[in-house]
Amino acid sequence: MGERTRIGVIMGSVREGRLCDRVTAWVVRSLQGMEQLSVQVIDPVQFGIGGGRPKGVFAKDLSKQLAGMDGFIVITPEYNHSFPAALKELIDSAYDEWQTKPVGFVSYGGISGGIRAVEQLRQVFAELHTVTLRDSVALPDIWSRFDDSGELIDAGRTDSSLRKMVQRLRWWAAATRSARSVAPYDEAV
Ligand SMILES: Cc1cc2nc3c(=O)[nH]c(=O)nc-3n(C[C@H](O)[C@H](O)[C@H](O)COP(=O)(O)O)c2cc1C
Structure with missing residues (x-):
């Protein structure tokens, strides 16, 4: 058996009444059914992001959580053809931890x-020396995708897209963890 892959699931919205809660709960439920994964939800609200609260005290905790992960799933809504400002703030709060x-x-x-939010995020994450996956999961018309109990409606194809993406994320997580243990990335200059 290989090592567990530690996945940070990053919530992109801090809006009151956010649908991000439902999407995140579905992703976490799906990941819990997969072997050899440990999952940590990273919610910007917990770190004082987007709420106008002093966030200095939280910065160390955020850095520690990000540093402890092998890879990430970023859950993002689209706001005006881009991604939310709170998500950018969370991303910008760290540097080495993403690399x-x-x-x-x-x-x-x-x-x-x-998908327009995702295409912009790819540019941001390139600057942070990450590997963004070609495979992604998109949920159009989000208002009608969940039933009252929070279950994804007609989940079949979406579940299999998520599974495929997670398997590829694990592949990259194992490959990059192994590469880091052989040679520090900072020395590749
Ligand atoms: C400020 C704002 C801008 C939005 N702009 C877009 C958009 O450009 N394209 C789109 O497909 N949906 C857009 N939406 C709809 C959101 O994607 C949808 O409301 C989603 O539920 C927001 O995520 P949240 O509920 O987790 O905050 C926008 C919503 C908000 C609040």
């Missing part, structure tokens, strides 16, 4: 399913 790690995306929104 060389894989990042997958679950997006949601109106007709586009958030």
Whole structure:
């Protein structure tokens, strides 16, 4: 058996009444059914992001959580053809902690399913020396995707897209963890 892959699931919205809660709960439930994964939800609200609270005290905790992960799934809505400011603030709060790690995306929104937000995030994560996955999961018309109990409606294809993305995330997480243990990335200059 290989090592467990530690995945940080990053919530992209801090909006009151956010649908991000439902999307995140579905992702976490799906990941819990997969072997050899440990999952940590990283919620910007917990770190004082987006709420106008002093966040200095939280910065160390955020850095520690990000540093402890092998890879990330970023859950993002689309706001005005981009991603939320709170998500940018969380991303910008760290640097080394992202480097060389894989990042997958679950997006949601109106007709586009958030893909424009994801394309912009790819540019941001390139600057942070991450590996963004080609595979992603998009949930268009997010308002009608969950039933009253929070279950994804007609989940079949979406579940299998998520599974495929997570398997590839694990591949990259194992590959990059192994590469870091052989040679520090900082020395590749
Ligand atoms: C400020 C704002 C801008 C939005 N812009 C878009 C958009 O450009 N494209 C889109 O598909 N949906 C857009 N939406 C719809 C959101 O994707 C949808 O409301 C989603 O539920 C927001 O995520 P949240 O509930 O987790 O905050 C926008 C929503 C908000 C609040």
